[in-house]
Amino acid sequence: MTGKTKVYDAPISAIDKNIMEFFQLTRNALDSENDEAFFSILRERNVLFRLSEQLSFSLSSEYVAKMIFIERKILERLESERKKIIKDIDNLSRKINTVKAYSVRFPIPSMPAFFDQTG
């Protein structure tokens, strides 16, 4: 018998409900195919983050380990999305600079950034 109170086999309380919701949102986020849905679900989940302190005391250490493992997956995907956004911003910034430096002479040249210039 440890000093910790294990409440995971107790009747469903408000905390349990939040925990279940947190799990469900985490799973939905990981299952979401597009980044918009991924972010949206995680933002929704964000309000439940204050649970984290309660969670660790409420769950078995195996379950906590599993949650950390899943959370690392979320973190990996977030990092990858972050890199993608930075790349997109970089491309867009280059395009904006091109537009700013561009002056129209009818009917050509057209916008160079939108043409394949690899040849």
Place this chain on the structure above:
Amino acid sequence: MRVTVDSKGYQALFSISQEPKILNQIKLSDAETKAIVLDSGGPIPPHNTLQAVNNTILRFMLTVGMVSENVSGHELSNQNTDLEEAIAAFAESVNGILRNINEASGDDMVVNKNSDKVQGSFQKIQEIIITAVKTQETLSEEVSMDLSSIGIKLMHDGSLGLDHKVLKEAISSNNGETTRTIKAVTANIFETLPLCINPDSGSLIYTGRKLEDGDDNKASKAIAALNEELEEERTKLVNKLDIAELLISHSTQFIVNMKFSSEVSPSEEQGI
């Protein structure tokens, strides 16, 4: 970039008319050559496909410009053979761009990327070209003929058919009007088709300005609008980046909290 022709405007078109298939290949780089057939033999990123379509539109505009200049030159020299070749080259060029857009719209990579917008843009470009060659309403009030009366008709398969016999008759019987008709059609295309597709959003962007537009005002407005659109897109991305960073920080903190309070050992964590 500027298309150069000789003083009468004949030389460039003469060389084109010897081999009509190269009409869409003015100043081609390797990448542009790929754009003509839109089939590189392997997967092309959607950006490249849309850029290739943009290249095709640009080349079409160059060709239309050359045809227009040649027809203008013809008004002075009155050589019927060259006029017939110029009109045939124009019809061939229209068929070329319509075919390329058809092929691109079936491209799987394009279909997957902003599908609705890209397909809408393709459709709009096709409509602009077809409207320009089909209806007399789009021609100038001074022109009494339309393309069908000079032997160019829209076929059932959506391509242009050229009846050389009708064209020859139109040139010999009403040379001036035939020339003006072609000039009106090419001017109309110049006015409406300087477009390109934004590879990111799939939307159409007007890159030219109207022929009658004497100052740079409209062109500048188009550029300003494009700039604004890009800035908005960048702002959205920056906001998204902020959110991603916030979520990363919360997620990291969550892991720290869980580890700290439950004292999960690394081996236990990795064993899941």
